[in-house]
Amino acid sequence: QQQVRQSPQSLTVWEGETAILNCSYENSAFDYFPWYQQFPGEGPALLISILSVSNKKEDGRFTIFFNKREKKLSLHIADSQPGDSATYFCAASAKGAGAKLTFGGGTRLTVRP
Amino acid sequence: EAAVTQSPRNKVAVTGGKVTLSCNQTNNHNNMYWYRQDTGHGLRLIHYSYGAGSTEKGDIPDGYKASRPSQENFSLILELATPSQTSVYFCASGGGLGGNQDTQYFGPGTRLLVL
Numbered sequence: 518q519q520q521v522r523q524s525p526q527s528l529t530v531w532e533g534e535t536a537i538l539n540c541s542y543e544n545s546a547f548d549y550f551p552w553y554q555q556f557p558g559e560g561p562a563l564l565i566s567i568l569s570v571s572n573k574k575e576d577g578r579f580t581i582f583f584n585k586r587e588k589k590l591s592l593h594i595a596d597s598q599p600g601d602s603a604t605y606f607c608a609a610s611a612k613g614a615g616a617k618l619t620f621g622g623g624t625r626l627t628v629r630p
Numbered sequence: 631e632a633a634v635t636q637s638p639r640n641k642v643a644v645t646g647g648k649v650t651l652s653c654n655q656t657n658n659h660n661n662m663y664w665y666r667q668d669t670g671h672g673l674r675l676i677h678y679s680y681g682a683g684s685t686e687k688g689d690i691p692d693g694y695k696a697s698r699p700s701q702e703n704f705s706l707i708l709e710l711a712t713p714s715q716t717s718v719y720f721c722a723s724g725g726g727l728g729g730n731q732d733t734q735y736f737g738p739g740t741r742l743l744v745l
Contacts, residue, residue, distance in 0.1 A: 521672075548730070549730050551733070558739075559739075560722070560736030560737050560739055562736065563733050566731070610731070611730060612729070612730050613730070616661050616678075616724050616729065617678065618675070619675075619689075620672035620673040622670050622671055623672050
């Protein structure tokens with residue numbers, strides 16, 4: 518079973534809109550949640566991350582909102598740009614599990630100009 | 631220059647054949663990982679390593695072996711390739727100093743087709 522789930526599988530927004538990508542998890546031991554961004558033909562790259570002790574993390578136009586009680590988080594991309602078109606992966610890891618990451622299935626974002 | 635490189639970038643193999651995918655990193659990272667990426671499944675961890683000489687099973691190790699002969703190199707070996715192993719394979723490295731908050735740096739991927 519997938520321990521990290523993402524929705525929607527694909528999302529299209531217009532340039533300037535806010536894109537909202539959702540993620541949920543099952544393992545209560547997860548305490549670190551990085552988001553990776555992947556462009557076609559490339560490997561994923563870390564975009565932004567959050568620890569479970571926080572409920573919000575901002576980095577420029579990218580914001581993670583985290584709800585520990587509901588085991589949900591979301592990535593908000595404000596003022597979306599065509600260059601943000603990529604696949605976004607939510608991942609999770611647990612303290613004591615080394616550096617193993619569990620990835621969600623990804624959301625493919627398309628930003629139309 | 632790219633710090634994590636993979637070879638080959640594309641590979642066509644026959645069922646039952648042996649396939650070796652290679653990964654090299656110049657980050658001097660302790661940890662290295664092999665993932666496969668399939669539509670709808672995201673990235674799934676096959677094997678990983680904490681340093682030269684060590685290999686650990688990931689979440690989907692069946693049908694795969696790994697070898698870490700040096701800090702820089704980590705190989706994934708398919709002894710008897712099957713069509714179900716057709717996928718895109720990614721190698722990654724991580725410093726190993728950040729515990730479970732370690733950032734992973736990915737290579738460009740190897741596209742494998744098993745006929």
